Amino acid sequence: MNKFLANINIFKKLNTKTKYIIYSLIIILAIVFLFYVAEDNKKKQEEIKTKYETQIKTKEEKNQAIEDENKKIAEEEKEKQDKIDDLYSYGLNQYENENFYGAIEKADEILAIDDKNYEAYSLKGISQCYTQKYNDGMVNIDKALEIKEDYGFGLFNKGLAYDLVGKYEDALVYFNKSAEQEDYGYCYYKIAEILKRQGKDEEALEKLNRAIDLDPSLDDKAKNNILLKE
Numbered sequence: 001m002n003k004f005l006a007n008i009n010i011f012k013k014l015n016t017k018t019k020y021i022i023y024s025l026i027i028i029l030a031i032v033f034l035f036y037v038a039e040d041n042k043k044k045q046e047e048i049k050t051k052y053e054t055q056i057k058t059k060e061e062k063n064q065a066i067e068d069e070n071k072k073i074a075e076e077e078k079e080k081q082d083k084i085d086d087l088y089s090y091g092l093n094q095y096e097n098e099n100f101y102g103a104i105e106k107a108d109e110i111l112a113i114d115d116k117n118y119e120a121y122s123l124k125g126i127s128q129c130y131t132q133k134y135n136d137g138m139v140n141i142d143k144a145l146e147i148k149e150d151y152g153f154g155l156f157n158k159g160l161a162y163d164l165v166g167k168y169e170d171a172l173v174y175f176n177k178s179a180e181q182e183d184y185g186y187c188y189y190k191i192a193e194i195l196k197r198q199g200k201d202e203e204a205l206e207k208l209n210r211a212i213d214l215d216p217s218l219d220d221k222a223k224n225n226i227l228l229k230e
Contacts, residue, residue, distance in 0.1 A: 084110050084117065091123055100127040118147040118154060126157040129164055137161060152181035159190065168194045185215025189222070196227050204228070 091106030107124035110117050125140030138161055144154040159174030175191045178184065188211035195204035208228060212219045222228045 080113060084113060084120075088119055088123070091120075095123060095127055098130075100130045103127040104131070116147055118144040118151055121147070122151065122154040122157050126160060129161045134161070134165060150181050152178050152184065155181060156184060156187050156190075159187075163190060163194070168197060183214055185211045185213075185218055187211075188214065189218050192222075193225070193227055 087106045087110050091103045091110070094100075094102035094106060104124050104127045107120040107127070110120035111124070114120070121140045122144035125137040125142075125144065128134070128137030128140065130137075138158070141154060141158045141161060144151060145158065148154065155174050155178035159171045159178060162168070162171035162174065172191065172194045175187055175194070178187050179191065188207045192204045192208035192211060195201075195207060208222055212222065
């Protein structure tokens, strides 16, 4: 305290010019200090802004990369699916024209691309049944139904496989299951054949009419079928 009072007394003894100089220095130092504080705050704000903008940019770049990757995957999947669809259409055409080995070949090409393709397993399976490889064919049809148990055409093919070896009761079970999933004219036609064998003429006629309603081309087939002739 005494030291502080002594300093005050010394300051009072200074002349006016010296006091102004001291005041000026104090003011200059204060201004410099305030300027330094302001610049430091500005620098910190700019650093925060830069950091925030960098984070935003990084996030946008990451999102864009994810979007580009997803787009690439989608394009690759579409290309893959288009190829599978083309192979299946060709294979089905081969099957319908009784080129069963050609159908099997196309089914195998599909399965080389996608080993979970139930349509290919079903097509291969029924084609094998027509080439005297009944057991192998049933295994592949069952694989199709393990992957998609409500696959209408797969259920029909299992019924058709049973029908080929004279297991008509089993065939009827799967034809009916197929009919529950989709309206397929030839499925009702095969049901009509079995019902006719069982002597259920009225039910057979009902199913045959349903088949022809769905697929008018079956009318001529029915007329040429000894079993279904009136």
